[in-house]
Amino acid sequence: xxxxxxxxxxxxxxxxxxxxxxxxxxxxxxxxxxxxxxxxxxxxxxxxxxxxxxxxxxxxxxxxxxxxxxxxxxxxxxxxxxxxxxxxxxxxxxxxxxxxxxxxxxxxxxxxxxxx
Amino acid sequence: xxxxxxxxxxxxxxxxxxxxxxxxxxxxxxxxxxxxxxxxxxxxxxxxxxxxxxxxxxxxxxxxxxxxxxxxxxxxxxxxxxxxxxxxxxxxxxxxxxxxxxxxxxxxxxx
Numbered sequence: 600x601x602x603x604x605x606x607x608x609x610x611x612x613x614x615x616x617x618x619x620x621x622x623x624x625x626x627x628x629x630x631x632x633x634x635x636x637x638x639x640x641x642x643x644x645x646x647x648x649x650x651x652x653x654x655x656x657x658x659x660x661x662x663x664x665x666x667x668x669x670x671x672x673x674x675x676x677x678x679x680x681x682x683x684x685x686x687x688x689x690x691x692x693x694x695x696x697x698x699x700x701x702x703x704x705x706x707x708x709x710x711x712x713x714x715x
Numbered sequence: 716x717x718x719x720x721x722x723x724x725x726x727x728x729x730x731x732x733x734x735x736x737x738x739x740x741x742x743x744x745x746x747x748x749x750x751x752x753x754x755x756x757x758x759x760x761x762x763x764x765x766x767x768x769x770x771x772x773x774x775x776x777x778x779x780x781x782x783x784x785x786x787x788x789x790x791x792x793x794x795x796x797x798x799x800x801x802x803x804x805x806x807x808x809x810x811x812x813x814x815x816x817x818x819x820x821x822x823x824x825x826x
Contacts, residue, residue, distance in 0.1 A: 607742075642814075709756075709758050
C-alpha cells in the first residue's frame, strides 16, 4: 500500500558508471519530483514533471536525465557518476489544488547513492 | 529568492517538557507552508499544510500555526517517540511547483 515507492533503497557504484533509480506513485497525482538530500541533510529540488512533461529543471548537470513513461512513474538516470553525486535521492508526488488536490508533496523512502 | 530559516538547529527536551520550533520565511507569494517529520534513514513524512495567516492545525501533541512571516510547531508534553528532525518548507506561486526547505530542527526527547 506504499504511496510513493523507490528502487533500489541502496546503490553503491564506482565513479564513471551509469545508474538508474526508479520511482512509482499510486496516489493518482499529476506531478512528480526528484529531490537531493546532501550530507548536511538539506533537501533541494532537482526536477519536476507534470503529466509526463518537464516543468522544473534546477541547474542540474546534464549527466542527470529524468524520464517519465507515464504520470505514475518518474525515473532518474545518472551518467558518468562522480564522487559528489553521493547523496540520498527522494522522489515525491503531489496534486495541484486547482486540480482538486492539496499541493502537499508526499515523499518516497529515498535511495542512498554511494559513489566510490 | 525564497528563503526559509528554521530555529533552533537542535533541541533537547525532557519528556513532558513543552516547546516550540520556529520557521521564518521570505517569499514572493505564499501558496502553502508545510511541516514534515523525518526519521533517520527515512523519507520526510507529511504532518501539516497551512495556506494562510491565522490558520492552525493540530495532530496529537503537535500544533502548527502560521503568520505572514513565520510558522511555529508547538509540541505539548512530548514523548521519546517524537524525537526526529522537523522540516519546514514553502511553496510559492502557481506554476512553480518546487518546495523550498529549511535546514530542519533536530528534536531529541529524553525519557
